[in-house]
Amino acid sequence: MEIDKFKEPSITSLLLGPKMLLKLILAWVVIVTIGSGAAIWITQNTALTDQSLENITNESERLAYTANVVFDETKSLSNTAGAVYPSRLVIPKLGTDLPVSNPQTRNIELLDEALKSSAVRYPDSGTLGAQGTNVLLFGHSSGLPVVRNKFYKAFNGIEKLEYNDTIYVSSGADSYTYKVRRVYRADANDDRIELKVSGNRLTLLTCDTFGAKSDRWIVEAEFIGKNV
Numbered sequence: 001m002e003i004d005k006f007k008e009p010s011i012t013s014l015l016l017g018p019k020m021l022l023k024l025i026l027a028w029v030v031i032v033t034i035g036s037g038a039a040i041w042i043t044q045n046t047a048l049t050d051q052s053l054e055n056i057t058n059e060s061e062r063l064a065y066t067a068n069v070v071f072d073e074t075k076s077l078s079n080t081a082g083a084v085y086p087s088r089l090v091i092p093k094l095g096t097d098l099p100v101s102n103p104q105t106r107n108i109e110l111l112d113e114a115l116k117s118s119a120v121r122y123p124d125s126g127t128l129g130a131q132g133t134n135v136l137l138f139g140h141s142s143g144l145p146v147v148r149n150k151f152y153k154a155f156n157g158i159e160k161l162e163y164n165d166t167i168y169v170s171s172g173a174d175s176y177t178y179k180v181r182r183v184y185r186a187d188a189n190d191d192r193i194e195l196k197v198s199g200n201r202l203t204l205l206t207c208d209t210f211g212a213k214s215d216r217w218i219v220e221a222e223f224i225g226k227n228v
Contacts, residue, residue: 178221
């Protein structure tokens with residue numbers, strides 16, 4: 001029987017042929033190059049890079065950068081005479097009732113550790129009843145149905161708050177009443193949160209970690225009055 005010299009090559013032989021292998025290798029190189037370039041661009045434009053950290057030597061400034069808060073070099077953790085610190089946060093609409101801690105540190109790791117057991121007051125922010133200041137409270141939020149620690153869902157639902165909803169912050173037997181004025185979502189490129197404001201403001205922020213510039217839900221509330 002005469003052999004067909006013009007038999008079509010098989011798919012296997014085509015894929016394993018030297019020309020095809022060369023094309024596949026070149027395609028892989030192009031994909032890796034483009035992917036690496038995109039990853040570098042995303043990192044440089046959305047995250048706190050090593051170079052950025054080197055340029056920020058002050059611990060307080062570094063904390064402000066990662067928390068998206070305006071850095072105030074005049075603030076000092078030692079200026080605590082007469083300050084009234086929040087100890088509990090209650091939001092009736094959400095059924096929220098949380099302890100609030102006030103770490104006297106700007107160390108990001110220590111602040112993150114405090115978030116595991118409470119809402120956390122930003123160390124350079126205002127205190128209760130202090131005119132012209134903003135009391136910033138950070139709390140974890142999570143979309144997972146089940147979490148090991150309930151405080152990972154501490155601020156779940158704050159995005160559902162609406163204008164004029166009531167928030168209570170207490171210190172000992174004293175309770176401070178606030179009314180919601182604004183609820184919005186912010187990302188790393190939005191304007192930074194001011195520590196010095198007119199009046200007396202309370203701001204709640206959802207937080208993955210103090211060291212990550214991720215999207216956050218933010219609630220701004222105005223001080224209404226104090227109940228003893």
